[in-house]
Amino acid sequence: MILLVTLFIVVGILLVWFGRRIVNSAGVADGQIVYMDTHGKGRVTKSLYSKRLGLSGKPDYLLLRKGVHIPVEVKSSPMPIKGAYRSHKLQVAAYCHLIEEYFGVRPTYGIIKYSDGTYNVEYCHELEKELTDIVGYMHADISAANVIRSHRYLNRCLDCSFQIVCGDNLTR
Numbered sequence: 001m002i003l004l005v006t007l008f009i010v011v012g013i014l015l016v017w018f019g020r021r022i023v024n025s026a027g028v029a030d031g032q033i034v035y036m037d038t039h040g041k042g043r044v045t046k047s048l049y050s051k052r053l054g055l056s057g058k059p060d061y062l063l064l065r066k067g068v069h070i071p072v073e074v075k076s077s078p079m080p081i082k083g084a085y086r087s088h089k090l091q092v093a094a095y096c097h098l099i100e101e102y103f104g105v106r107p108t109y110g111i112i113k114y115s116d117g118t119y120n121v122e123y124c125h126e127l128e129k130e131l132t133d134i135v136g137y138m139h140a141d142i143s144a145a146n147v148i149r150s151h152r153y154l155n156r157c158l159d160c161s162f163q164i165v166c167g168d169n170l171t172r
C-alpha cells in the first residue's frame, strides 16, 4: 500500500515537473500551471462549455498570469514556416472564448507550444468574429442532410470516423 501511495506521489511530481518543463521551454516561462489535461490538476477537470457558441473543449494547459487564465496548446510538430496555421489559431481562439465564459475574464492571447518554439495568438475581436462565423457554419453543416467534401486528401478520409456513412468518402 505504502509503495502504491509513494508511486502515485512520484508520478504526480513527475507530471508536474514535465508539464513545467514543457511550458518553461522556448519562452512560456511565467505563470502558475493551474490545469494540465494529463491528470486534471486544478479547478478545471471537465471540458469547458460555451452556451453561446454551443462548443466544448479543454486546452492542454492553463496558465494563471496576473489573475488571467491563458490556454496553452501543445503541438508535437515544428512551427510552420509562416507561423501558426489558421486552424491552430482558431483552436486557441476557441479556448480563449471558453475561458472567458467560464472564468468571466477575457484572455488577450493564448499560446501554441510547437516542438521548436512558441507562438502567441492574439485573441482580438477579429479572430473572435472569425471563430463565431466558423462555428455557425459548423452547426449548419451538422444539421444539414448532405455536406460537400471540402478537401482532396485521401489520408484525411482514411483517418475519419465518418468514413462508413460518408457519401463523399475518397477511399471508395
Ligand code: SF4
Pocket: 149, 150, 156, 157, 158, 160, 161, 162, 163, 166, 167, 168, 169, 170
Ligand atoms: S470520409 Fe467524408 S467526412 Fe470524413 S474526411 Fe472524408 S469526406 Fe470528410
